[in-house]
């Protein structure tokens with residue numbers, strides 16, 4: 546993994562290798578500026594005295610993950626310096642807001658029944674995005690800004706995906722006509738293959754011819770809408786016939802629940818990407834750097850042609866016009882958005898009744914939940930050195946989330962602060978050095 550390097554005044558220099566960073570630190574020529582991701586600061590060098598090459602930050606924005614690749618680009622030949630993967634928490638935000646709305650709704654209907662409904666006078670500004678989408682945009686931009694502080698980035702490249710679903714909703718053709726066209730059939734089938742992971746929805750058979758199947762049969766009033774379609778192998782399709790799915794899967798309640806849940810699930814992820822793609826592009830243009838764009842198909846073509854496995858960060862490396870990619874066999878830094886705690890101080894039961902209260906202050910004994918700490922426990926059952934994300938308690942007995950699991954009840958006196966909480970958790974994903982076929986098939990809602 547590349548180590549970011551700053552000069553003595555904090556201006557970005559070319560990233561270096563881990564080995565070089567270790568030597569610089571050992572010889573006292575550099576200080577650790579930040580641990581995750583590792584940034585060092587040279588004590589004896591100025592930007593003016595060093596050679597800096599132009600770097601490009603490539604982005605593959607997705608709904609759950611955004612891949613980022615820091616590369617050096619010369620005549621369409623890309624050499625990868627650093628791979629990052631940003632894990633969004635849009636789903637968590639949406640769930641929290643839905644829960645809050647539910648609690649408020651209950652309070653209003655139970656306690657304020659007499660109150661007249663208020664006039665619907667709330668408007669949303671132009672370009673408004675739902676909080677879960679806003680978060681995707683904000684975290685992505687925040688990481689672009691951070692990496693710009695640590696590396697001499699001179700250009701950006703971003704994949705501008707647009708899902709085919711959009712084309713199906715184009716006003717020129719009515720939905721039904723479009724679906725019966727040859728191309729439309731192909732698009733629908735491709736979409737279904739992605740949605741149902743390329744296997745029979747009922748018996749999970751893979752690598753067999755799959756037929757498009759109506760969950761609610763046409764004869765029972767089921768529509769041709771994509772949300773009513775699934776994939777089945779020939780035997781399953783024939784056995785189901787025109788029975789409703791409830792009758793067909795009578796003995797398998799879990800499978801029934803899974804299929805009906807997925808059937809109702811629209812393309813959340815695709816919709817999220819479609820909704821934010823322009824906003825992200827416009828925001829990236831505002832950085833003042835040149836922004837190149839590429840299509841999703843182009844990325845996939847590049848990746849397949851060059852035999853590069855499918856990960857979010859490597860996808861980012863393949864964005865745009867690329868002839869060759871080198872140095873991609875390296876681990877990925879996974880950056881997971883964790884939030885910075887909750888505003889609400891009351892913990893509630895599933896029914897909205899208070900279960901317990903969080904403390905008013907977030908910091909105890911100089912630590913805050915989310916800080917990276919290292920604890921050396923001299924003896925007892927938890928003897929050893931534990932390093933990871935801390936969860937604080939008022940009592941001073943902390944929990945530490947280590948890669949091996951949670952270590953409970955560590956005294957605050959034993960903890961040493963490594964890095965303050967910044968709303969993200971960091972982990973290293975292993976190197977992928979060859980394509981994995983099942984990974985290709987199983988991915989959903991990526992890009």
Ligand SMILES: [Zn+2]
Nearest residue numbers: 745748778781
């Ligand atoms: Zn089957």
